[in-house]
Amino acid sequence: MTLAAGTVFYADCPARAAIEIIGDKWAAVTLFALADGPKRHGELVTLIGGISRKVLTHTLRRLQENGLIDRQAFAEAPPRVEYSLTELGRTLDEPIRMLTTWAREHGEAILDYRDTTGRP
Structure with missing residues (x-):
């Protein structure tokens, strides 16, 4: 296999940094x-x-x-803060929905595999 410039296998690849951010356990769920x-x-x-x-x-x-969400604080008593997706964050909507659909369709198979192999 030949690696092209900018491949996610390189430590300094921007795509790899982005994957690390959204690959966090809670990031995709929060964005969703x-x-x-x-x-x-x-x-x-x-x-x-x-x-x-x-x-x-x-x-x-x-x-x-990382520019994926906005935090807006309102000058009210009591203070109110809301979080929303930025324009960049909204670009992840379709990929996260696709991943969520895949997880719904195949989540049971993963749990079944774990049960049959005794893996956590």
């Missing part, structure tokens, strides 16, 4: 949760089963630092 519009932190915690507030905060910050 924001696909239908802005959400508050508490809404996201409720919507995303199994995520802690601390991990969600870390995930949101990382996605924001």
